[in-house]
Amino acid sequence: MQILLPALAAFVIAAPAAAQQAQPAPILTTPEARDVWTHAEPQAARVTHVDLDLDVSFESKTVSGRALLDVLASPHAKQIVLDVDDLEIFEVTNAERRPLRYTVGPRDKELGSALTIELPAGTRQIAIRYSTKPGASALQWLAPELTAGKKQPYLFSQGQPINNRSWIPTQDSPGIRQTWSATITVPDGFVAVMSGERLDGGKGELVPHYQRRFRFRMDKPVPPYLIALAVGDLAFKATGPRSGVWAEPSQLDAAAHEVADVEKMIDAAEALYGPYRWGRYDMLVLPPSFPFGGMENPTLTFLTPTIITGDRSNTDVVAHELAHSWSGNLVTNATWSDSWLNEGFTTYFENRIMEAVYGKERAAMYADLDWDGLVKDIKDAGGDADPSTRLHGDPGATAGQLDYFKGSTFLRTIEQAVGRDRFDAYLRSYFDRHAFQPQTTAGFLADIRKNLIKGDKALEAKLQLDRWAYQAGLPENAVHVKSATLAEVDAQLAAVKAGGPVSAVTPKGWATQQWLRFLNGLPREQTPARLKELDETLGLSASTNAYVRSAWAELAIANRYEPALPSIQAFVKSVGRGLLIRPIFEGLMAQGDWGKPIAKRFFEDARPTYHPVTAAQIAKIVSK
Template sequence: MRILSTALAAVSLMALAAPADAQKITKPAPILTTPEARDVWTHARPEIARVTHVSLDLTADFAAQTMRGTATLDVLAAKGAKEVVLDIDDLPMSITAVTDERGRKLPFAIGKRDAEIGSALTVQLNGAKRITIAYASGAGASAMQWLAPALTAGKKKPYLFSQGQPINNRSWIPTQDSPGIRQTWDAKITVPADLVAVMSGERLDGAKGVPAANGMRSFRFRMDKPVPPYLIALAVGDLAFKATGPRSGVWAEPGQLDAAAHEVGDVEKMIDAAQALYGPYRWGRYDMLVLPPSFPFGGMENPTLTFLTPTIITGDRSNTDVVAHELAHSWSGNLVTNATWSDNWLNEGFTTYFENRIMEAVYGAERAAMYADLDWDGLVKDIEEAGGEAAPTTRLHGDPGATAGQLDYFKGSTFLRTIERAVGRPAFDAYLRSYFDRHAFQPQTSAGFLADIRKNLIKGDKALEAKLQLDRWTYQPGLPENAVHVTSATLTQVDAQLAAVKAGGPVSAVKPQGWATQQWLRFLNGLPRQQTPARLKELDETLGLSASSNAYVRSAWAELAIANRYDPALPSIRAFVTSVGRGLLIRPVYEGLAKQGDWGKPIAKRFFEEARAGYHPVTAAQVAKIVGAGS
């Protein structure tokens, strides 16, 4: 628990006013006292009383779609503090009692629900240092997706998984749900005996768990390093495990296991490359879980157990950048965490840059250049769709959740790549390694990062300061003129074939054999949005777009077909959106349909109503908003 003491020194995450009868727990950490460190997405007041450890004892009830049991919280309170304020989503959550360490009932109150951040659960401490909350989540918990057997790969057993980021874990764990309030945790999870539970922590009972009463069995886990609460993750299903190396392995449904293990087979090389760049991997094992198609993201960096979408399984390892990305989060995001969601670029921008360095180390400079070049395309597109260079949503630091598209990823990584080019790779690598060491297991802000890089890398060099334009990159919209654009020779070759097609040449002249996902995307996204039905038919039949097994290709093809109201593609589009739940791939499809007015919007609504049951609640809510469907 030595690391925990470091995190406790940062209890004054937010510069909020304390009541007169309560003093601060400790002197605020300098980088966390700025207004930027105030998290507007939590009700918690950690400068008065903060959660340091969460202990869960929960049973998964698949029939009722609820997690039921207790959460015991260790609370560190300032002298004179009378209460602790927690985050919950009070629509699905039912709280029956709150008690102290001696079993005495403690008064509590649930505040009015805010549509964005849920409710405050305020518990009167009466001197307690540990409180136990008896509760049940509900079927509407935004973090949880309960899948019927038909929505799994095996089609025989139900499945449950959670997705906590950014603030969804408050729907099944009553705690202080802010990325800057790091907590250790342990859990006992009881599930039907024919299912397996996995979590983002050390397994204590092996793969089979321990038999429990009434046809159930229990699994215990622990995380002895303080993590942001969004990283507490759970999955339950018909799961099997296969090792991919001495430190790593993959969990999946039995029918997917071999393909999944093959796809992520380079993970040990990635771990070695990451450690050589930025220091030791500090989380023990690095296992992965391939989820059902409804998982809403490409991956989720849950410590010790990355969650992965099955859409990366294409047989050619061309999408292993997703694995590299989630592994990189073990340093940027999990080890050093954005204190608030206004600074998500500290999480995703750093990680996208680090991911690219891992890919270069494992697969070579040209493959890394291909990913970086395609990211540049995404950055330009995001800025254009946001409204141009002056659009406020093109800032890195801004309102939480308001950044345009994937700008946190693309602009953030381009910022770091620009610094690298200016100071030289050896100097920047040395700086980043020391940065992760200095701030390990602590929250960070944009202001804190800028202060750190000025102190430890720029060191008063006025010419370098002016060259880097740090404040403009961080706080101003648009793309500074010093941005570094890495170009790919591989994608340049694709561009030549694309140019020939754009000039009217036959599609049959395109030679896509052996193309990786990134080459397909460069070609398809580079085609003019206006096409004749004959040309679309030629593209589809020649390149096999509607029948592609690559989800990225299907998504890009759907966007092009929809832009031209190409009815023959609709059966393929319907099959795609009803079988894939990854938001990155299906949101553009629904957005394209919605923009097509009287033709597209009814189609979007019809497809969504058919697909909705198979989407994670987060994705379902996003798509409902796009198509104008009721929640």
């Protein structure tokens, strides 16, 4: 049973004016909702609103200023516990500027430190003056040469899952939703953007000392990992009445062309699962070091430039991040043990958007490739019995992309069992019932049993809900969608596998998904002559498609094909997206004495171009 604690109701101190814009979001108090990745104790005292007033310094690579936190506490609470990671704390006071006693606990290398602040009776706000360190895990400081324009430095943040504690002192847990506001001061000539409503039209206000001030607001409670910031030489282009794209000027037209269908996607999403509740849907195309395909920051999705291939074949990334506006941003996993509630739901929803906008066959291509990824992840994890193939498990322990692939397959299996119309009606009501609230696997299963299954024992047995959610491997009722387009690629692949010439392959007009099906389907053992033929005939090392380059690198490394190494080294230095470069470093390390020194050399060369999140991931791989 889900227990919601809406606002510490029985023993609440009245919230300050800033927090009275909206009712504080509920928190879950069931055992499975306990977040082991936070130091916070929200049932005693919690943050409901964060107001930031920060200066950005490219010279010192720091963000510094003040965070004003609205506090909601029980009358018996003597302290509030926040999450911080390597912040320099200068002062902690109450709203009347009276100092408050505080301690910063020892730093855990994964979780940072607990900032414990005493709460005298009646304390409603806490002001913290602080500064980040240059190595803050959420912040990427790019030199001009690492940007598209090559003239100005660039800053962007990445909060998920628990990195925002390195630049915002708050309770950094997805189950503790907070509203926020911010004033960001940057050097003149730069533009600041954030994942909230822009209060100054996006142009900022010129202030003394050749600086420009920007103001933002998010009046809906969000998990703190969704507070995001970017500062750089940025320009904007509208893609519709409520959408647009930010990018460096030299990238703007190409970016706008690639995401031009976003308004159609918003319309399709709303027709499926209800109104878009965040106002605008803008996108920011970042420099290549951005570690993910996209990040679903509300009102401002962050996107990797690797999706820009000119043919819109990677707009599934846009559909995915848009879908997060419902699954993830609106209804959020309470802890990272249940991240499939964000990613599995979103991958399913993304596919439905793609079907609505581009047709059933294109959606089938994505679903069929996801099935390939699901099978591969289970195999790589060690098979169906491995605990990392469970949906609900230890945070961060799920194999590969199973949160995405197994989670979406689970929902697709339910859809087929009950019928699409019935399932769509259920999902729409689910998002309405749990809007702006955290959720757990147990909570979802209770909800679907109450509102969809409704005591139907035959349907309960058919769906195998607990088997999907809590057990390893892939249940036998899993639905595999097959693509006719990819079947045609499979026919050409079969001919090549049988020894036919690569010149017989006709890849003209292939989308990314067709390339991936072909390259990933090739046997991992190839002769040098065959690899040379593949590369020269299909132009793999020179491809401008990052997905193609990554898949080719994996195949070349598996065969220790040294002629491909210069291209691979250039690729891992030019792309910071973890999905595309992690397999390359893992493949090199798997090649033992041949590959390990190459991996370490490539990483040493590329590390300055990586976001701290990516650098930490690759460092773990190459240090094994």
